[in-house]
Amino acid sequence: xxxxxxxxxxxxxxxxxxxxxxxxxxxxxxxxxxxxxxxxxxxxxxxxxxxxxxxxxxxxxxxxxxxxxxxxxxxxxxxxxxxxxxxxxxxxxxxxxxxxxxxxxxxxxxxxxxxxxxxxxxxxxx
Numbered sequence: 001x002x003x004x005x006x007x008x009x010x011x012x013x014x015x016x017x018x019x020x021x022x023x024x025x026x027x028x029x030x031x032x033x034x035x036x037x038x039x040x041x042x043x044x045x046x047x048x049x050x051x052x053x054x055x056x057x058x059x060x061x062x063x064x065x066x067x068x069x070x071x072x073x074x075x076x077x078x079x080x081x082x083x084x085x086x087x088x089x090x091x092x093x094x095x096x097x098x099x100x101x102x103x104x105x106x107x108x109x110x111x112x113x114x115x116x117x118x119x120x121x122x123x124x125x126x
Contacts (some may be wrong), residue, residue, distance in 0.1 A: 004100035017104035028066035030117040079109040
């Protein structure tokens with residue numbers, strides 16, 4: 001279902017991600033999620049950590065609705081309004097992902113009044 005791509009010939013991962021993931025089966029593509037409270041539709045109050053937790057919780061809800069979970073995520077895209085929030089994002093992210101870690105890209109981005117947005121791709125177990 002989900003197999004890590006790892007070779008000593010490639011650059012080793014410098015964080016919580018795999019060099020690559022090979023997946024089989026049906027796939028869920030989860031759109032970028034921001035820090036919106038599903039109940040109110042409003043952005044959560046607080047700083048980066050509160051927003052990041054809401055973003056990853058929102059992704060969890062959608063993964064479950066698609067019939068999958070973080071254990072089957074193969075690729076994550078993280079978009080940060082401020083790259084100085086990378087360490088905090090990594091700490092929160094690590095609470096959700098499992099080994100083998102998904103492939104991941106993290107970039108700085110101009111975001112519309114939010115501090116981060118995250119999307120992901122996951123295999124749907126048969």
